[in-house]
Amino acid sequence: xxxxxxxxxxxxxxxxxxxxxxxxxxxxxxxxxxxxxxxxxxxxxxxxxxxxxxxxxxxxxxxxxxxxxxxxxxxxxxxxxxxxxxxxxxxxxxxxxxxxxxxxxxxxxxxxxxxxxxxxxxxxxxxxxxxxxxxxxxxxxxxxxxxxxxxxxxxxxxxxxxxxxxxxxxxxxxxxxxxxxxxxxxxxxxxxxxxxxxxxxxxxxxxxxxxxxxxxxxxxxxxxxxxxxxxxxxxxxxxxxxxxxxxxxxxxxxxxxxxxxxxxxxxxxxxxxxxxxxxxxxxxxxxxxx
Numbered sequence: 064x065x066x067x068x069x070x071x072x073x074x075x076x077x078x079x080x081x082x083x084x085x086x087x088x089x090x091x092x093x094x095x096x097x098x099x100x101x102x103x104x105x106x107x108x109x110x111x112x113x114x115x116x117x118x119x120x121x122x123x124x125x126x127x128x129x130x131x132x133x134x135x136x137x138x139x140x141x142x143x144x145x146x147x148x149x150x151x152x153x154x155x156x157x158x159x160x161x162x163x164x165x166x167x168x169x170x171x172x173x174x175x176x177x178x179x180x181x182x183x184x185x186x187x188x189x190x191x192x193x194x195x196x197x198x199x200x201x202x203x204x205x206x207x208x209x210x211x212x213x214x215x216x217x218x219x220x221x222x223x224x225x226x227x228x229x230x231x232x233x234x235x236x237x238x239x240x241x242x243x244x245x246x247x248x249x250x251x252x253x254x255x256x257x258x259x260x261x262x263x264x265x266x267x268x269x270x271x272x273x274x275x276x277x278x279x280x281x282x283x284x285x286x287x288x289x290x291x292x293x294x295x296x297x298x299x300x301x302x303x304x305x306x307x308x309x310x311x312x313x314x315x316x317x318x319x320x321x322x323x324x325x326x327x328x329x330x331x332x333x334x335x336x337x338x339x340x341x342x343x344x345x346x347x348x349x350x351x352x353x
Contacts, residue, residue, distance in 0.1 A: 117339045124173040132172065141204045141233040144174055148237065157209045157241040164206055169336055176206040177277070177305065178335025184344055185275070185303065189214035192301050194272030198262070199223040200255045200286060201278030205234035207305075208250075211275065212243050220247060222268055226254045226278070255282060259289045270297045276304040280312035287315065291324075291352065298351035309334065309342040319347050326350065 112119065129140055136143060144167055152163040161182070168174035177185065185207060189197070193216040202208055202225035212221055225231040231252045238248050251258055251266065255278060262268040274290065276283050283304055290296050307316055307329070319325045325347040334340045 117337050121173075121334070121337055121340065125175055129172065139229060139233075140172055140174065141230050143172065144168075144204060145233045145237060147171065148240070152240075154240050155242040157213050157243075160237065160241050161206065161209055164204070165335075173336060174204065174206075176204060176335065177210070180335070181305065181332050181342075181344060182207070182210050184330050184332065186210050186214045188301065188303060188346065189273065192273055193219075194301070195219055196268060196271055197221045197273045197275065198268065198271040198290075198295075199275045199277065200282075201225065201276065202231060202234045202250060203277065204230065205237035207275065207277055208234065208238055208248065209241050209243075212238070212241070212248050215247070220249075222249050222251060222262070222266060222271075224251045224253065224255055224258050224278075226252070228252050255286050256289070259286060259295070260293060262295060263293065268295065271295050271300060272297065273301045274303070276302065277306070280304075280306050280310055280315070283307075283312045283315035284318050287318070294352075296349045298349060300349040302345075302347040302349065304345040304347070305342075307343050307345045309340055312345075316345060319345070324350055324352065 132143070133139060138146075144164060147167045148160055148163050151167075153159045161179075164174065164176060165179055168176060168178075189211055195216070195218070197211055197215065197219070199208060199211060199221065200223075202223040208221065208223050215221060223234075225234060231250060235250050238250065249266065271290070274296070276286065278286075287302065296302070302325070304312060304315065306312065308331075316327075319327050328346040330344040330346060332342055332344065334342055
């Protein structure tokens, strides 16, 4: 057996000098970053702040300030927006209600709604296609619902789906305030994944001539394939999808372009009040299942 270790006294062996067993490790350096290193990173930080300043502003308005106001008021942003509409908009006038929401979003709290630029694109496409029946997935506060309802042809019908009951309650009030009854605009509360299979049996929707996707971009592909599987898209149907560039729906776009069932077009826009943040509305024309 070798020579045993001796606590703190050392090791002595043939041909070996006396070695101390007390191993000394350098103490951890605890302190602040040196000014030189901090200054080295300063240009990078400034560059990032300048380049992505629009995204930082969006983050502050949609997350930080909104969360603070939610806590202070006890109301969701959609409820605060509706309170503003009640006191500033003309009942029965959808156009004035939409303008009031735009003004509130620009000057009071950012609503994350569709906005007037995208709204004009949506209304123009609905007017061009003149669909007998429209399906909207993602009612949110009801802004895009009013746009679609205004552009429907006589006798047209709109079914709009919202998964959050509290948000749906606000949208319902806004839709009725604008003057649209349940025969023309029906609001369905539930997740799109559960509602789509029941549209034919529970809501008498045999076909959707136009579909507007405005809920969660990550669900677009799933819901499009559900609509196909339940034969709710007739040949020639139009599918519009918002937010396909920001936050983005790459799998949805890839499928639409590669599956061979759709003709695709992209309408480039920006976010309301943040035009430097590029976004777009995808327009798909369904060629049929063949």
